[in-house]
Amino acid sequence: MRELALNVLDITENSLSAGAKLIRIALDIRFSADTFSICIEDDGCGMDAEMLARVTDPFTTTRTTRKVGMGLPLFKYSAESTGGRFDIRSEKGKGTRVYAEYRIGHIDRIPLGDFGGVILQLVTMNTGVDFVVTVRSEEAEGELDTRAFREVLGDVPFTEPEVRAYIKEYIQENLVTIYGGRL
Ligand SMILES: Nc1ncnc2c1ncn2[C@@H]1O[C@H](COP(=O)(O)OP(=O)(O)OP(=O)(O)O)[C@@H](O)[C@H]1O
Ligand SMILES: [Mg+2]
DSSP states (O other), X not given: OOOHHHHHHHHHHHHHHTTOSEEEEEEEEEGGGTEEEEEEEEOSOOOOHHXXXXXXXXXXXXXXXXXXXXXXXXXXXXXXXXTOEEEEEEETTTEEEEEEEEETTOTTOOOOOSHHHHHHHHHHXXXXXXXXXXXXXXXXXXXXXXXXXXXXXXXXXXXXXHHHHHHHHHHIIIIIHHHTTOO
């Protein structure tokens, strides 16, 4: 994938398919340590231990009774190929947490890309699902919580042009400015 933001979209789509009602996306940056991490956590249906063991490595098994895709393996590879790490935890009936850590300056690191655009798309296109998105660095911290927006907006959908424009600007000012063009 050309942009890590598209990996984030892919992984979050898994959470949506899992019936999540609240999805947390966190981008934590430590410029001084030349690392950042992406964490996607949901309260969806989760996976049992056997499924969990298979999902990050589709080539280690010959069992084909369940669909195994490439979203998680690609996300894992994107992190590990930079000398970073990957971790997935899941509990059946409780939810799933996917974590990837990157070395910023590594030659194989894929650019973050349009993270703000992906967040805007996720937030506006998924009525009935709440998102808490945080971006943190040593210098600043920003958060978007759709539950807070809903409290103010009531029944006004996020797809209303004025609302969408407001959210777009909010993402730009509170989340994207924290890393600017640096990732
Ligand atoms: N957050 C999640 N909650 C519950 N199950 C999950 C979650 N993420 C992944 N899974 C399970 O792991 C499988 C593999 O996910 P992965 O993203 O690698 O591939 P996929 O979604 O099946 O296909 P694609 O290649 O289109 O992403 C999913 O089909 C799903 O069964
Ligand atoms: Mg997927």
